[in-house]
Amino acid sequence: MNTKLKKIVNKPVALLIFGIAIGVLGGYLLFPSGAAKRGETTQGETAESTSEKEKKPLYWVAPMDAKYRRDQPGKSPMGMDLVPVYEDEISSQGRGKDYGEGAVSVAPHVINNLGVRTAIAKKSPLVHQINTLGVVQYDQDSIVHIHPRVAGWVEQLFVKAAGDQIKAEQPLYTLYSPELVNAQEEFLIALNRANVASTANAQASKNFPNNSLVKAAKARLSALHLSESFIERLTKSRQVQQNVTFYAPKSGVINNLKIREGFYVEPGNTLMSIGDLTSVWVEAQVLESDASYIATGNNVSMSLDFLAGQIWQGKVDYIYPTLRADNRTLRARLKFANPNEQLKPNMYAQVTIDATPSEPTVNVPLSAVIRTGLQDRVVLALGDGQFKSVAVRLGQVSGEQVAILDGLEAGLEAGDEVVISAQFLIDSESSVSSDFMRMSSMAGDTAATATVNGIVNAIAHADDDADVHAEEGNAQRIINISREAIEKWQRPATTMDFIAGENLDLSAVKSGDKVRFTFEIRAGDFVVTEITAIGTSEASQ
Structure with missing residues (x-):
């Protein structure tokens, strides 16, 4: 009886197992591509994740100074996040090129965010126009x-x-x-x-x-x-x-x-x-700075308020030989035909004098010029995310264009690209003068120095962090300090990393100390040359 029962029970189980095996085999034969695709997808995802893991930055660089490099993420001296640089970006961004002293590199996304616009410097004569006021008078020759x-x-x-x-x-x-x-x-x-x-x-x-x-x-x-x-x-x-x-x-x-x-x-x-109104004179006053631009015979256009939209054309008839002492202006006599006798003596007129065209010069938009009071500067777009600020001497101004005089120290030429908006070399926290003073000192032989108080947050020695190295390969000591504002540079208070000088003794300084220290700017690095503890911060107590 037991033997028969076992045979009855085992028979359905065997049939069930056999049916499952047949079903799996049939599904594999009917849908082989799906399995292959699942296998390929899995392999592709694995390869992609592997490549992402293998793709590591070569170094991190300041967005506005290509010379400031670090081996790990952090903040630039201007308080901006360092940007990672990969091997495939070096050639595309041109970071391997040398554009000389004073050139800075800006990441593409920063250029886009700032809305940088550029224009091309052109060589052409400037047609200067002098806008002034005049008074209609009788033609004295016909009185x-x-x-x-x-x-x-x-x-x-x-x-x-x-x-x-x-x-x-x-x-x-x-x-x-x-x-x-x-x-x-x-x-x-x-x-x-x-x-x-x-x-x-x-x-x-x-x-x-x-x-x-x-x-x-x-x-x-x-x-x-x-x-x-x-x-x-x-x-x-x-x-x-x-x-x-x-x-x-x-x-x-x-x-x-x-x-x-x-x-x-x-x-x-x-x-x-008895005056004749078939022709009239208009006496105009020209500023002393514009006196050299006018000459007898220059074309003149004139409009008056009482006949809006109507333009009269005339000529410069005579230029008086003396300057008025009370308002430092030069008088010019303009002559206009008045066949309908619409122009009446003593009317006020708006006058535009077309000055004699100048010799061809290199011209840039007026918006490209940064005026600092001591000098005028223009930011050149060198390409590949590189920019350079250069000093220029300005010449004649005509509308929205200004002439750049010859003999420039930077060699600005026709065809060069200049920045006309968002001159990012001036950061948002500094004035024009302090920024260019800092840039000039970095490019010169004498390092810019400052002495300021601060609080030491951390000191990283070479033994503590083996990844902190200088570009030359020597071990560095990094001091993180929350410094006070630097008035002479118009820099606000901030927390940043400083490099300890080679001969600087840090044995008497520890985290939490109030210190007075002197630092220099060397090729974009902030190097502490002297440091003295003056107390302990309240937070450390």
Whole structure:
């Protein structure tokens, strides 16, 4: 009975095991690619993780100073995280190239974050434009001044106010003058004598106007500004005119009217002036710094507020030889045509003078120049993430462009790339002057030094950390100090690593001590040369 029972039980189990084996074999035969893919994926992931583990940084570098290198992550002297440098990045970023003293390297992501923009220096002549103000005036060359030739009284005045428009031969005023009356009588006497002498001789009658006495009397009338038409009427009427009317010699506008009816006038008095508005002068004042840019014949454009949008074109007519002492400006006389007589004297005008083009010079955008007060500088983009600040001498400024004079110490040339925004060589915590003083001292033979108080946080000796080495391979001692602010460099207080000098004794200094120390900047490293303990910090107590 037991033997039969065992056979009954074992038979289903054997069938179950056999069925599972058949199912596994069938699945493998039907879906062989899935297993292969799973195997490949596993192998790829393993290879990728292995490559990531094998890819190690060669060193860590300061984002803004390629010479500051460390063998482990940390902070740069400016408080920025050190950037890892891999072997495949050296060639692509050009960190193996030598761009000379003063060049700094900036990581690509820092350049992108700062929004650095550049422009190309170009060699071309600058067309300088001088913007100034001017006052519209009469064209003095076309003004006629009216003066009497005899003394007398103004009996009638035909113009009433300055600014009246008049036409040529229009009556201006009537004058009573005893001298004019006498001149007329002398002319009539000469005519009568010539007429009497001609009664006996008809031929002489025809020629009596040529008598010398008549000619002299007529010349005197002309000299007293009596017109030919007046003399002809006097010859025909043979009657003396007590009041003589004088007429306008030209068309124009009455200016500087100085008489009224009843005034007594005499030779030398200016009765009025007649100005011609078909052309006008504009007197402009040019700053002393712009005086060398203008010359006679330069083109000028002018606009006025009362006719917005309208532009008048003219020329520089004359440049006055002296400078005004009160405001240090040079006066320039500009001439404009005014056919419609829209321009009125004493109007204010906005004037733009096109200066004489300069000789071709190397020009950069004005935004590329960093002005420090003591010198002007431009940041060159050398390529491959390298930048260099150079001193320049500025020349003529025209709009948004400035000329760079010849004889530059840095050799800025046409085609060079200059930074026009986010000049990152000036870090956000320092002024322009202190930053460039620090850069100059790093590039020079004399190291920049500073003495300041601080608190020692840690001292790492060569025996404690075998990975801390100098670039030359010698062991270094690193002191982490929380220093106070450095006023002469305008640097805020911060915590940073310092390198102990070769001959510096650290036996009397320990973590937590208040110290007064002196350090130097040597090729981007901060090296402590002297250190003295002055107490213990409250935190360590």
